Amino acid sequence: MKKTIDYYEVEPTVKEALGECVPSRHDSLRFAKSLFPCLNWLPRYNWRWLLGDSIAGLTVGLVVIPQAMAYALLATLPPDFGLYTSFAGAATYWLFGTSKDIVIGTTAVGSLLVGEVISHVHESRPDTYTSAEIAGTLSFMTGIILFAMGLFRLGWLVEVIPYIPVSAFITAASISIMCTQLPVLLGIHGVNTREEPYKVFISTMKNLGGTKLDAAIGITCLVLLELAKFVFAKLEARQPARKKMWSIMSSLRLTFAMLLYTLVSFLVNRNLKEAESKFRIVGHINQGFVHAGLPDLKPDLIGVVLPQSPIIIIILIVEHIAIAKSFGKKHGYEVAPSQEIMAQGTANIIGPFLGGYSCTGSFGASAVLSKAGVKTPMAGLFSAFMLLLALYALTGVFYFIPRAALAGLIIHAVSNLVASPSTVMKYWRLSPFEFFIWVAGVVIALFTGLETGIYVTTGLSFLLLLVRIARTSGEFLGRVTVQQIDPSDYEQSLSANAREKAPSCDIYLSLSRKDASNKDIPVESPHPGILIYHFPEGLNYLNQAMHFKTLTDYVYTHTKRATEEPECDKSEALWCDKPAVYKGDTELPVLRAVVIDCSTIHNIDITSVQGLVDVRNALDRWASPYSIEWHFGGLRNRWARRALTAVGFGQRATENGHAIGSWTSILPLARSFDEAHENRRRQSSTDDESMIGTRTSTEIESSSPATPAEKQGLRPVFPTDRPFFHADLDEAVTAALANARRSECRSGTETETEND
Structure with missing residues (x-):
């Protein structure tokens, strides 16, 4: 009888599958350690890292201060709330984050969404809750959800959200932000900036006759920022040896512009009261954390806020993870999406205790941090120190900041978020169907609302995916x-x-x-x-x-x-029989x-x-x-x-x-790497000479001769x-x-x- 080599398949069981879901002691310890990534690099922290982190952190602090104040106005909150928010993100991220280049703080799109939620609550519950209460409750609830997602390692859900709806949303949100800031830039009063963007733009054009001196401040600030960006970009290209220096100078253009126009405002309005100022200024800013305390979480307010939170959670997660992955690829390290979401959640939970609102990774601030030579996430503590200094020592200076200059800063910052013509053409070349979804998303968001836009485009993207899966021919x-x-x-x-x-x-x-x-x-x-x-x-x-x-x-x-087929009565055949x-x-x-x-x-x-x-x-x-x-x-x-x-x-x-008598299977074999078996085989062959004559006839008869494949160490690859x-x-x-x-x-x- 011909000897064969057999390898039988062991079918999987439910018990086996459930057993794989139960973590071992080693897995549990590894999970607990992964919750605090700082434990991996803190023991190796050195003076060179400290120098790089301090320079980068202080530099970012200078950039974040004017941005935080400007974006807080987008959220219909006082400017100091932006400083509280950025401080909470900078002070907590290093404990849980996995990226050295991320700065958690205020963002233009996130602030706009918070402002829309505040406006919605004021409409549904007039004169019931303050803007600070609404923003704090929203931040705390989104923080709890984000923290839970990160803790249960649900970061893979980020991949479920398509890129095209997010891109369309960010473009539409950027255009919406620019439209809402246009009246502030020109000093025009009486424009309802909470309406749809096209209505805000039309209303602004109708009221151009009401332009004030603010327009001179806002327009010149915007031109100055764009000119500085252009000049520094040219210098980076012409002087590669000084590229890093020019890049940092370009990043600080926001700070320099705010200092310049604050000085101009001080010279013009120093002897005037806030109501008598020549143009609108920020005005009084509270010193320190005057709004710090336990957030007042009212069940009724939570019930109103929670239905508005999904879109904010989606944008916060997608924006943060996209930035983290981008810098991770650029600098050759990996980020853990679930851990990043957990770090986000922590910042959003801590923020309301200090007076902050919803925050996420800021691309502009993160780019500055990366270019400044950051070494570890510890740089966030130095940024927090700068924000702390601003809250306790510079609030008097912030009083004179022109609101038109802040509007110019916002328009300048978000203009980079609008998809460029080359990007839109790339969408067309990559996938015409997704290009039409993108266009539809932008149009719907601008004419009906941002929330409707992202929901419609996400639904269309999933519909396209289902059609591609269900209707693709074999x-x-x-x-x-x-x-x-x-x-x-x-x-x-x-x-x-x-x-x-x-x-x-x-x-x-x-x-x-x-x-x-x-x-x-x-x-x-x-x-x-x-x-x-x-x-x-x-x-x-x-x-x-x-x-x-x-x-x-x-x-x-x-x-x-x-x-x-045997012939049968045609009257008994089915009409569809072939x-x-x-x-x-x-x-x-x-x-x-x-x-x-x-x-x-x-x-x-x-x-x-x-x-x-x-x-x-x-x-x-x-x-x-x-x-x-x-x-x-x-x-x-x-x-x-x-x-x-x-x-x-x-x-x-x-x-x-009857079985097919001549049927045979194709049996793929591969060499075995079982070292123990190989050693035993070699040992057995070595001892053969010494054992000659000592084996009994029973042993010789009972021994099974190896097949040719076994002699060569070959085994079946599959059952x-x-x-x-x-x-x-x-x-x-x-x-x-x-x-x-x-x-x-x-x-x-x-x-x-x-x-x-």
Whole structure:
């Protein structure tokens, strides 16, 4: 009897799956340590890191101060609330964050959304809650949600949010911010900036006659900032050796502009009261943390705020993670999305205790921090020190800051967030459908509201995804033999002798030729009656019906029945029955095997399995009295293999109740790396000479001779009890081809015997 090598598949169990979800003691300790990434680098902190962090942190502090005050006005809050918010983010991020380049603080888009929530609550509960109470409650509730998401490691949910809706939202929000700041820039009063952006713009244009001296401050500030940005960018390009210096100078242009216009305002308004000032100024700012204390969380206010929080949570997460990943890729380190969300949540929870509101990663401040040479997240403490200094020592200076200058700063900052024409054209080239979704998102957000815009675009993106998954047609593949040539010696590789010796392999291309392959190269089925089917988007309950209809329709039109159906009364036939033989059928092959390319299949659901069973039954009736073979190439997932095995796939087939006598499987083998077995084998062979004559006849008879494969240390790569589950598509096709040829030979022999 021929000895074989066996390796039997162990099916997965529910107990095994649940056991994988239970963390071990080591996993628990590692998780606890991962909650505080600072423990990994604090023991190695040194003076060089301290120098880099202090310079970068203090530099960012100078940039953050005017930004925080300006963005607080977007949230319809006093300027000092922006300083409280930025302080909370800077002081807490280093404990939980995984990026050295991130600065958590106020952002333009986040502040705009907070302002919209405050406006919504004031409309639904007039004269009930202050803006500070609303902002604090919103920040605390979003912080709790963010902290929980990070703690339970739900950072992967970020990937569920498509890029296009977020891009459209940020562009629309930036345009909306610029429209709302335009009346402030020009000193125009009486414009309702909480309306839709197009209404704000139209109202501003109608009231241009009411322009005040503020316009001179705002417009010149905006021009100065744009000019400084242009000049420093040119200097960076012309003087690469001083690029870092010019980059930092460019980042500080906001601070310099605020200092300049604060000085101008002081000289003009120093002897005037706030109501008598020549142009609108920030006015009185409280010194220190006068709003610090326990947030007053009223159930009614929480009930009003929570429905408004999803859009804010989405934007806070996406904006922060995008910035963190961007700088991580740039500087060669990885960030943990879940831990970053947890750090965000901590800052948003602590913020209301100090008087702050919702915060997230700031791209502008983070870029300054990165360019300033930051070494560790500890730089945030130095930024917090600058904010602390501003709150206790510079509030008197902030009194004279012109509001028009802050409006110019905001417009200048958010103008960079609007998608450029080149970016929009890139969307068109990458995916025209997503380009139209982006355009629709921007238009809807500008004319109906930001919240409606992001919800509509997200819904359209998911709809597009579902359509692509559910309505993507499968492909029937054919085989092409290709030769591999040496690219270093192209001419020599094309010689006749070289082509004969060149290694070749089989690749599989679509028979429809709708792909990017060369149409001049013929692609043919490997054998008449063998079909190879590929699922471009995997197999699931959404697309299984379309795939299986495509498969059966192709079989009915490209193969014929193995035997003619017995004649029956035509009146008893169904109207949809296909005639047993029709003109042209005689040239078609008989269906012998279906090869499924499972390279895109990882999991399989019950609906898909049942659909596959229905197709098998239909094709068995078509090929009756024979049973066709089903080969699966590249199916690796144990649960998917278990599901298909449960309904009869993967195992040996029969014909007419009798096993196929000449059937054999393709058995891929690989060398074993079991060092213990190898050492025992070597030790056994070494001791053979010394043991000659000492072994009994019983021992000699009971010893099993190793197979040739075992002698070479070869073992099966995949289980041998699932012969129709193959390592890859090529092996599956080879097995189907070999069995089809054996079946033809057997059929030919049986025919000759019957004739004799």
